Amino acid sequence: MKSIGVGLLGLGTVGTGVVKIIKNHQDKLMHQIGCPIEVKKILVKNVNKEREVEIDPSILTTNINDVIEHPEVDVVIEVMGGVEETKKHLLAALRNKKHVVTANKDLVAVYGSEIHACASENRCDFYYEASVAGGIPILRGLVDGLASDKITKLMGIVNGTTNFILTKMSKNGSPYEEVLAEAQSLGFAEADPTSDVEGLDAARKMAILSTLGFSMNIDLKDVSVKGISQITEEDLNYSKRLGYTMKLIGIAKQDGEKVEVSVQPTLLPDEHPLSAVNDEYNAVYVYGEAVGETMFYGPGAGGLPTATAIVSDLVVVMKNMRLGVNGRTIVSPQYEKSLKENSEIFSKYFLRIHVKDQVGSFAKITTIFSERGVSFEKILQLPLKEKDLAEIVVVTHTASLKDYEEILQQLSDSDVVSQVKSSYRVEGDDVQ
Numbered sequence: 476m477k478s479i480g481v482g483l484l485g486l487g488t489v490g491t492g493v494v495k496i497i498k499n500h501q502d503k504l505m506h507q508i509g510c511p512i513e514v515k516k517i518l519v520k521n522v523n524k525e526r527e528v529e530i531d532p533s534i535l536t537t538n539i540n541d542v543i544e545h546p547e548v549d550v551v552i553e554v555m556g557g558v559e560e561t562k563k564h565l566l567a568a569l570r571n572k573k574h575v576v577t578a579n580k581d582l583v584a585v586y587g588s589e590i591h592a593c594a595s596e597n598r599c600d601f602y603y604e605a606s607v608a609g610g611i612p613i614l615r616g617l618v619d620g621l622a623s624d625k626i627t628k629l630m631g632i633v634n635g636t637t638n639f640i641l642t643k644m645s646k647n648g649s650p651y652e653e654v655l656a657e658a659q660s661l662g663f664a665e666a667d668p669t670s671d672v673e674g675l676d677a678a679r680k681m682a683i684l685s686t687l688g689f690s691m692n693i694d695l696k697d698v699s700v701k702g703i704s705q706i707t708e709e710d711l712n713y714s715k716r717l718g719y720t721m722k723l724i725g726i727a728k729q730d731g732e733k734v735e736v737s738v739q740p741t742l743l744p745d746e747h748p749l750s751a752v753n754d755e756y757n758a759v760y761v762y763g764e765a766v767g768e769t770m771f772y773g774p775g776a777g778g779l780p781t782a783t784a785i786v787s788d789l790v791v792v793m794k795n796m797r798l799g800v801n802g803r804t805i806v807s808p809q810y811e812k813s814l815k816e817n818s819e820i821f822s823k824y825f826l827r828i829h830v831k832d833q834v835g836s837f838a839k840i841t842t843i844f845s846e847r848g849v850s851f852e853k854i855l856q857l858p859l860k861e862k863d864l865a866e867i868v869v870v871t872h873t874a875s876l877k878d879y880e881e882i883l884q885q886l887s888d889s890d891v892v893s894q895v896k897s898s899y900r901v902e903g904d905d906v907q
């Protein structure tokens with residue numbers, strides 16, 4: 476029986492998982508597709524490196540053409556990372572009539588439509604389920620499962636590394652640097668973890684999710700991004716004291732024709748289901764006009780969970796091959812993109828403000844908010860060790876981003892404010 480040939484680009488955390496799943500689930504896979512799967516060639520940087528899976532050393536190569544021009548490779552699985560060079564390799568593979576499966580959100584968020592077009596021209600498949608939320612089948616859930624609905628909001632935790640860090644910092648009081656190193660050693664973090672901690676990885680995933688969810692081309696530059704590297708122990712303690720859990724949350728909302736997409740540290744009420752999503756787990760709420768609220772939950776990073784999504788894409792490619800229907804994977808954006816202005820984006824906010832401990836300070840602060848019609852939902856006033864300063868911690872009622880940014884500016888300019896120590900979005904006590 477002829478086997479299906481796979482060429483792998485990369486044999487790190489995820490590539491190793493792919494090899495393991497193909498080997499360990501061969502029976503189930505055979506049953507699904509009717510023939511065996513064989514890994515024919517694997518591109519790596521260093522062929523002499525010790526590997527976590529048993530592999531015939533002769534299939535390792537450092538020459539990309541050994542994989543993408545291999546006559547017995549039907550499907551190229553890209554799990555090496557990188558953008559420009561990797562894009563060239565994948566376009567070359569597609570032109571050689573190899574189907575492509577990837578976990579590379581950096582690439583898909585920027586060049587997804589170009590690669591789709593090339594795949595379609597060459598009647599090849601291009602799938603990337605693993606690029607968003609690791610082992611959770613969220614893209615297929617959106618594109619197929621909710622195909623009949625109009626998606627109005629996507630909200631969730633889409634980065635495993637930062638969720639792991641925030642969980643360990645707030646539950647165990649572990650220092651940021653230590654838990655980041657742990658996330659790296661567990662294989663959750665990107666090669667350069669700056670993309671995780673500064674929110675870029677999550678932004679790429681939100682660009683992919685909202686492009687598919689709203690059927691419009693959402694570019695990475697349309698996503699407003701703030702990461703977790705500035706979050707302090709005090710921020711986490713105050714959040715807890717006020718009944719909130721801090722998470723890095725991606726939100727994409729569509730109101731009428733207009734959309735907003737952002738990733739930022741966000742305070743959620745402790746009882747909100749996303750507050751209970753811990754460690755490297757991810758969860759995404761999808762709101763549809765007809766279906767209402769759905770939630771997708773599971774491991775968002777790690778070798779085997781991510782490899783599950785990849786090998787499931789591989790199964791779809793092979794089923795398409797059997798039916799002779801490859802190359803239909805273009806999800807062409809249907810609608811023109813129209814982004815909201817800051818005056819159309821609404822949220823509640825948490826702020827820690829250090830003020831001069833003198834008569835009239837508090838009144839001046841409240842005036843800055845009230846002049847823009849923004850009132851407080853919660854407030855704490857505490858003395859600080861520095862005798863002449865006090866700390867005010869507030870959670871506002873809903874305000875527009877425009878008003879909020881003006882308030883921040885006015886607070887910074889105020890003669891009674893020593894420093895705005897931190898400021899975060901608050902979400903989740905309303906639906907939609």
Ligand SMILES: NC(=O)C1=CN([C@@H]2O[C@H](COP(=O)(O)OP(=O)(O)OC[C@H]3O[C@@H](n4cnc5c(N)ncnc54)[C@H](OP(=O)(O)O)[C@@H]3O)[C@@H](O)[C@H]2O)C=CC1
Binds near residue numbers: 557578609
């Ligand atoms: N780790 C995770 O949890 C997840 C990762 N992803 C994505 O999957 C991809 C892979 O991630 P991960 O497995 O963690 O990465 P690793 O760093 O663990 O592995 C990368 C692999 O690619 C090989 N490689 C890298 N650059 C080159 C190059 N220029 N030429 C040849 N080989 C190269 C490396 O070779 P060598 O072994 O010789 O060094 C290594 O085998 C990335 O796009 C990542 O964003 C997506 C979801 C989850």
Ligand SMILES: N[C@@H](CC=O)C(=O)O
Binds near residue numbers: 606609633634664776
């Ligand atoms: N670095 C990413 C890996 C999966 O996409 C994450 O932590 O989520």
